[in-house]
Amino acid sequence: MTASQSRSPRLTVRHVLALSMALMIGAFTLPSPASAQQSTQQSSQPPADNDALPVEDVQTFAEVFERIKRAYVDEVDDTTLMRNAMRGMLGELDPHSTYLDKEAFQALRETTEGEFSGVGIEVGMQDGQLTIISPLDGTPAARAGLQAQDRILLINDTPTESLSLQEAVDMMRGKAGEELQLTILRDGEDTPRKVTLTRETIQTESxxxxxxxxxxxxxxxxxxxxxxxxxxxxxxxxxxxxxxxxxxxxxxxxxxxxxxxxxxxxxxxxxxxxxxxxxxxxxxxxxxxxxxxxxxxxxxxxxxxxxxxxxxxxxxxxxxxxxxxxxxxxxxxxxxxxxxxxxxxxxxxxxxxxxxxxxxxxxxxxxxxxxxxxxxxxxxVVRGRLEVAEGNGFDIRESDLENHLRNINGEADPEPQGASLAESDYQLGEALNLLRALNVLPRAQGGN
The missing domain is CATH 3.90.226.10 (2-enoyl-CoA Hydratase; Chain A, domain 1)
Structure with a gap:
């Protein structure tokens, strides 16, 4: 007996669906000849040995499917069960693999192309919790002050711990003008906060x-x-x-x-x-x-x-x-x-x-x-704000006075980019300071 003959009976991936249909006593609708031909063409390469599945696992899948159909408290149609099974296969792989229904597929294409209806946040699962990856610039989420790493506990009144990532995204999408309430918890805070957002048609300029x-x-x-x-x-x-x-x-x-x-x-x-x-x-x-x-x-x-x-x-x-x-x-x-x-x-x-x-x-x-x-x-450089200390009342410069005389060289009034930039965006202010230092350094080295 050869090594291959000594193994238990196994089926290749391309045969799994056909066997499942045979075992489920008509629970599935047979594929059309066109779809079967497409499947055959896509599987023209001989499968590797590690692509095989044991018959026992296929039989177990068929039995679970049949028991749900027969005994679940609510009637469930075949299409829903199959799509749920496919979502389950992908959902257990990693946070970014997923099955997309028509609406979700279209939403993804819209996001890539730069227009969709929603509140403007990118989300993901982190430690089992729905978490904001980032708010998109100029969107309701950004204007409301939502931040990366904010955890979303509730979407309206629905706890997010009971939702898949795709279900959460679907709930946050909707028609422009409709309101959406998120309950979030921010690192370092003990009390969740509720944020009410109004969905918009978001045309993102990247x-x-x-x-x-x-x-x-x-x-x-x-x-x-x-x-x-x-x-x-x-x-x-x-x-x-x-x-x-x-x-x-x-x-x-x-x-x-x-x-x-x-x-x-x-x-x-x-x-x-x-x-x-x-x-x-x-x-x-x-x-x-x-x-x-x-x-x-x-x-x-x-x-x-x-x-x-x-x-x-x-x-x-x-x-x-x-x-x-x-x-x-x-x-x-x-x-x-x-x-x-x-x-x-x-x-x-x-x-x-x-x-x-x-x-x-x-x-x-x-x-x-x-x-x-x-x-x-x-x-x-961590995010922060520069707090300007209160002076003695003499912080005003000549250039701040109304109708002040301009510089004789004709230069424009300097823009308030020093402290004001650091106040509004400390990291950006430090980036500008570093660029200026990089330009000074070569000149200083050349003078030695």
């Missing part, structure tokens, strides 16, 4: 820019959508034009950026790198192993940079931060990032539903996997 000070630009990327790389290129060109062709420094703000499209993250990193590896991925399938390198045509290869990250910087945001850090292209400032180092593929299904499946891990140029670890900044 890239914003402005000048922080003469010669110093600010580039904010709130998430990585399909056109983010192109928008970031345009923003940098606008900053160059505004600074008369000379950027002395740039702050790239990736705080509370939950990630998004892998290709867009590569495009953004490529704006600042003219050679070398940006990111590579490794998975079980050959087409999951990919390498992305920088091109020589780069819009800003030599501008001094500070990248701001925090606990809400995840996935594609970490790809950009990790590439710029490993290539020693930028200084990372802030707090440790979220630590999502996995890649998901979104696969459409013949019935209009979708499958989001984790297929690979990504690695920074130096070979770091940040999965469940995150990226540590080069300079730790």
């Amino acid at each position: 890239v914003k820019h402005k000048m922080l000070a003469p010669g110093y630009g600010y580039l904010r990327i709130s998430q990585f959508q399909s056109r983010t790389g192109e928008q970031a290129r345009d923003a940098i060109a606008a900053l160059r034009e505004e600074s008369k062709g000379k950027l002395s420094g740039l702050v790239l703000d990736l705080r509370n950026n939950p990630g998004g499209v892998l290709g867009s993250a590569v495009d953004v990193a490529d704006l600042f790198l003219d050679n070398g590896l940006i990111v590579y991925t490794e998975g079980r399938l050959p087409d999951s192993d990919m390498r992305f390198t920088a091109s020589s045509q780069t819009i800003a290869p030599d501008v001094p940079m500070v990248v701001l990250i925090n606990g809400g910087s995840a996935s594609a945001a970490e790809i950009v931060a990790g590439a710029l850090q490993d290539q020693q292209r930028a200084v990372l400032m802030g707090t440790e990032s979220f630590g999502k180092g996995s890649v998901q593929q979104v696969l459409p299904l013949p019935n209009g539903d979708g499958l989001k499946l984790t297929t690979a891990l990504y690695y920074t140029p130096d070979g770091r996997s940040i999965q469940a670890q995150g990226i540590a900044p080069d300079v730790d």
Whole structure:
């Protein structure tokens, strides 16, 4: 008897559904010839031995299905049971793999393309609790002051501990104008708070820019959508034009950026790198192993940079931060990032539903996997506010007086960017200070 003959009877994955239908005494509807042909074409490669399933497990699945159909207190249709089974298969793998019904599949596409109806938060499961990864800029959630790591205890009156991630997302989505109440608990606080939000049609602009000070630009990327790389290129060109062709420094703000499209993250990193590896991925399938390198045509290869990250910087945001850090292209400032180092593929299904499946891990140029670890900044700067001490009443400067005489050189009044910037955004203020120091340092070294 050969080794293969000595094993207990086993079936390959491609035969599981057919056997289940035979065992369930007509509980399923047989697939159409077209779908069966598609399944055969997709399974044309001979399955590996470790893709086989024991007959006993298939029989157990069939028995559970039949008992639910016969004895559950409420009648449940076949489609619901099958979709629940598929959700269960994916839900137990990792927090990011999930079965998407038509509505959820469409919602995911809308988010990627930059328009959806909701309150504007990216959520995930952390330690079994529904947790905010980041609020999106300019959305009801951001205006209400919700923060990364806030735990959501209730959605309206429904405890989130009884919900799957997809169910929670579905409950928070809805028609524009409708109200949604979230009960959240923030780290360091003992009492939950209730926040009432009004859903909006959210058209997210993933890239914003402005000048922080003469010669110093600010580039904010709130998430990585399909056109983010192109928008970031345009923003940098606008900053160059505004600074008369000379950027002395740039702050790239990736705080509370939950990630998004892998290709867009590569495009953004490529704006600042003219050679070398940006990111590579490794998975079980050959087409999951990919390498992305920088091109020589780069819009800003030599501008001094500070990248701001925090606990809400995840996935594609970490790809950009990790590439710029490993290539020693930028200084990372802030707090440790979220630590999502996995890649998901979104696969459409013949019935209009979708499958989001984790297929690979990504690695920074130096070979770091940040999965469940995150990226540590080069300079730790926690979120805070600068409180300006009360003076003796003589804090007013000449430039503050109405109708004051302008400088004889014709220079414009300086913008209040020192203390005021640190007051409103301490981390950003420190980033600007570091960029200024980086520009002073070469001159000081040249004078020695």
